[in-house]
Amino acid sequence: MNHDVNLLNHSAIDRKGARCAAMSLLGFILAIVTASLANAQGFVDKNGQSVFGDQATEYERIPLESLPKPPANLARLIKNGEVRLVTGGEAQISPSDIPSGQRLMGETRFHINYQFKSESRWSQTALQRARGEWTITVRFRKLDLTVDHEVWLxxxxxxxxxxxxxxxxxxxxxxxxSADPRIRQVFFDQTKPIKRxxxxxxxxxxARNQIDRAKVQALVREKLRQAAEQTKDFVQIRYQELDRITAHGIRALPEDSTLFKEVPN
Known part of the structure; x- marks a missing residue:
């Protein structure tokens, strides 16, 4: 089974009237002062069934081959985080979510892909029989998570x-x-209660008041979706903390900050 979870949009915006600088001879102008918003967009499975939220609008890819070689740390992020650079189309964030007097400059679109194969068994004690309950034991023959990103400019x-x-x-x-490999462990920790x-x-x-295997499978699938959502919430808190301590990118990260402690470069 394959699921794609559209976890988070992170948007960079700049204030109208902020000091600007010409960034190239072609006349591209970007504000030096930037800010950002976080916006949870929801879950969409790879078969196209929307659980809530929408996928990205059309865009134009920015080929890495058209750019100078990135610094080593960014090259690793691009590879490990499966980062695509894009432009064009429309931002995913709602215009109503952009603070007054600010304009959108970029978004980071964060997706989780989780794959699983599972087998379920059920058992019942005498006490559970009296209560009308069953214990479901799930064995995952496969359980994995990967992350990919779109950085929209x-x-x-x-x-x-x-x-x-x-x-x-x-x-x-x-x-x-969000590309931190330890995010996988957060997801795995959230799936532990699903095993029993x-x-x-x-x-x-x-209809015969017997256990329906398909309903058990649907319940396991829903619990995995919830585990992915809890993982999203964990990442979103870290996104918001980064924006808080840097004023959405305006200030440098303080040297004593522990936000990136042990996060690989």
Whole structure:
């Protein structure tokens, strides 16, 4: 089974009237002062069934081959986080979520893909029989999680100075948080209660009042979706903390900050 979870949009915006600088001879202009918003977009499975929220609108890809070689730390992030650079189309964030007097400059679109194969068994004690309950035991023959990203830029900066651009740097700070390989362990920790849980018979019963295997599978699938959502919440808290302590990218990260402690570069 394959699920794609559209976890989070992180958006960079700049204040109208902020000091601006020409970033290339072609006339691309981006504000030096930037800010950002976080916006949970929801879950969409790979078969196209929307659970809530929408996928990204159409965009134009920015080929990495058209840019200078990125710094080593960003090159690793691009590879490990499966980062795509895009422009064009519309931002996913709702216009109503952009603070008055600010304009959108970029978004980081964060997706989780989790795959699983499972086998379920059920058992019942005498006490559970009296209560109309069953214990479901789940064995995962496969359980994995990967992350990919889209960094959307409203007005791509100069090719020559692309990797030094403040908006690009700020978005990759967010990528660094959500591409942290330890996010997989957060997800695995959230799935531990799924391996053995108790249900009422009426939650999984068929017309004959016997356990329906398909209903058990649907219940396991829903619990995995909830585990992915809890993982999203964990990442979103870290995204919000980064924006809080940097004023959405305006200030440098304090040297004594522990936000990126032990997060691989």
């Amino acid at each position: 409203k007005s791509p900066p100069s090719t020559k100075t692309f990797w030094e651009n403040s908006v690009v740097k700020h978005e990759f700070d967010h990528v660094r948080l 849980f108790t249900v009422r018979l009426d939650q999984v019963a068929d």
